[in-house]
Amino acid sequence: MRLPRRVPWAHISELEQVCSWIYADENDLDAKVLAVNRLAAWKATTSLPHALESTHALLVVVLQDAAQQGQGSSSFLSLRQSYATAVIRLVNGLVDPLQLGAYARSINSIAAQLGLPAWLVELRHAATHEDLPSIDVLREAARQAMAWLLQNYFLPTLNPSVPPTSQSQRPTLRPLAPLLKHYKTLAKATVRDATLAIKYRHEAARVLRDVERWIAEAKIAAPVAATAWDDIDEDEGGDGDARERWAVERLVDALLEKGAFVPVSKRKRVLSSAEFHPSALTLNIWTPLLTHIEPLHPSLPAVLVSKIISHLSSQDIPHLAAQAPDEDVVLLDAEEEREKHRQDMSYDRCVAGWANWLVDTYGGKDDEECEDSDGYLSREEVVLKLVAALGPTRSVSETRKKTAQELLRGLSKGHPALEKASSLVSNMPQPTSINTWQDTNMELMRERLSTLLSLSRGSPSSSVDTSDNSETMDPPHTVRGPAATSPSHLPPGWRKVTRDDGWRPSPIGVFVPCAAA
Incomplete structure (x- = not known):
């Protein structure tokens, strides 16, 4: 049996509201601030799924970028580093848990099965081992990463019956x-x-x-x-x-x-x-x-x-031949x-x-x-x-x-x-159609x-005792004496309460006091 899965939201409508704040209007920065605050509150109470963790990191960088553009700042080094870090953590968090075998697989093959754009994997490699990409490239990477999260996390979570749009684009499992x-x-x-x-x-x-x-x-x-x-x-x-x-x-x-x-x-x-x-x-x-x-x-x-x-x-x-014996079927x-x-x-x-x-x-x-x-x-x-x-x-x-x-x-x-x-x-x-039950059966x-x-x-x-004890069993609602109310198989200190003690049947969950209690 699958155990319940803990989620940060109290109701699915809260996640839907966060999704609308992020994706309803790309230029609505106030709504994105509300989404960042809600995600931060969730993060303070419980661990977030990797998708929401990456969404929060990308949104924080997007808001920082918008604030610097409004101030006319010309220094993009810190922004480039923040964008690169968010993208790197997104790709690593998706790929690393899927290294399930005894032998490592290429990141590109795992990303292809997830439907993740291949150039995001290349950008992760460049940002980690080569020159830091330009601010324009990193902004586009953040935009596509947010779009991928919408199609592969938010929409499938809000509508579980609808498969992600990238599902049809994933390569089929190769034959074994x-x-x-x-x-x-x-x-x-x-x-x-x-x-x-x-x-x-x-x-x-x-x-x-x-x-x-x-x-x-x-x-x-x-x-x-x-x-x-x-x-x-x-x-x-x-x-x-x-x-x-x-x-x-x-x-x-x-x-x-x-x-x-x-x-x-x-x-x-x-x-x-x-x-x-x-x-x-x-x-x-x-x-x-x-x-x-x-x-x-x-x-x-x-x-x-x-x-x-x-x-x-x-x-x-x-x-x-046995199902459809016609002229089109070659009989064996x-x-x-x-x-x-x-x-x-x-x-x-x-x-x-x-x-x-x-x-x-x-x-x-x-x-x-x-x-x-x-x-x-x-x-x-x-x-x-x-x-x-x-x-x-x-x-x-x-x-x-x-x-x-x-x-x-x-x-x-x-x-x-x-x-x-x-x-x-x-x-x-072998079972027969004639009902001829006997004691030997x-x-x-x-x-x-x-x-x-x-x-x-x-x-x-x-094993249980399967002997025929129908003659020794009491009929329904039979009153038994006190001497017969303490079977030997009961634990020490326990006894069976009967109608002589004031017991009477009642629905489950209903307490009926009796004199023996």
């Missing part, structure tokens, strides 16, 4: 498939010939850096919020977490495509005979990539397993149907093997911080998701159901509690419920 293909080529060559590892070492490191840069670019391109760059680096579970999740999910989608984790050739999709894992060649190719990315993005294994389970618990897409013959079925089943078994390997490799870490995080991969949680997906009320295709059951057996192997839950699901009878349901509850709560001792 070419990078993965290049990495696969290098990894396959070094796996087959270990002597090439030194030759391709620098090239492989460069590809890994490119993949990490792609993830950083995906975070910026994530459609989370129009003003997410304000708090992208917060540690309170805000937009930064949502962007991380979105970027990792896009990476997972690319990894699960045929040609990546799943080889194109069906012969190479055969799992290991000893364990329900991908083949040794496939693991040797892709393990270095996972080993490099997982410490930087710990949620990657959990997202991968979640995507695989969602795939295995979904229905097969029906063929066009029986041999083509069987071939497509075998191909899909080999894909399902391959990704299922990856899920089992990921749980064996990254699941069950004894780290309390990891257990509290969204990226924690728990074997018990994965088994519970599979049990829920294979339940009698879920419609899963038969081919994927067999693969999911095989994965369930692989995950439960060597764990007695999980093996018991797996056997219950595997031996579950209820006993079977209680046994399954007890097993699953003990699994979900961590130990068999924590």
Whole structure:
């Protein structure tokens, strides 16, 4: 759950008023003075978002410039320095929080994704390392910076449903498939010939850096919020977490495509005979990539397993021939149907093997911080998701159901509690349309419920008592004696108040005094 975000204004109308003071009339200096005073008051009470901080700095310099022009001053050195400082802080404050990867990216590429004018980045560089730009150039930079803040902060914040105008001008996220293909080529060559590892070492490191840069670019391109760059680096579970999740999910989608984790050739999709894992060649190719990315993005294994389970618990897409058997549809013959079925089943078994390997490799870490995080991969949680997906009320295709059951057996192997839950699901009878409930059915349901509850709560001792105690339960509004009002399971010093003590039911929140109180 996303925590509330603290803002300096009491109501959004206050921000709207500040925006009108700044942008309604460019020549209205009195309104800009009101905006500066309001921003200064906000700054005294709480920290401002970077956009408002930069707006305040630019407005102060604009007012200073207007005052000096009225006095006829010819010294612009202090103004040039103030303008340059405001622009430098604006660009740095936008770009630095988005250096999210392990490897630095160019400021120009990040600014391009934000829609920030490229020449402002060049002006920042010149003002920092070269001769100070002229006053006319700096004035134009301040004007364009204020226009960018209007389009990318004020308007999206006041109207969250309206995307910023620069959104359509941002470059699209470049495809990841070419990078993965290049990495696969290098990894396959070094796996087959270990002597090439030194030759391709620098090239492989460069590809890994490119993949990490792609993830950083995906975070910026994530459609989370129009003003997410304000708090992208917060540690309170805000937009930064949502962007991380979105970027990792896009990476997972690319990894699960045929040609990546799943080889194109069906012969190479055969799992290991000893364990329900991908083949040794496939693991040797892709393990270095996972080993490099997982410490930087710990949620990657959990997202991968979640995507695989969602795939295995979904229905097969029906063929066009079954949906619209007309003359324009080429009907698949029986041999083509069987071939497509075998191909899909080999894909399902391959990704299922990856899920089992990921749980064996990254699941069950004894780290309390990891257990509290969204990226924690728990074997018990994965088994519970599979049990829920294979339940009698879920419609899963038969081919994927067999693969999911095989994965369930692989995950439960060597764990007695999980093996018991797996056997219950595997031996579950198919539901029938005739309602023929018997006492044995209820006993079977209680046994399954007890097993699953003990699994979900961590130990068999924590399961609830599912025995049939309907005969010992009191009917509604039954008066019980004082001897029966102190059950043994209540904490010491507590007892159950009944109607004999003067208690009577009342709505929640209404205090009704009784004699026992």
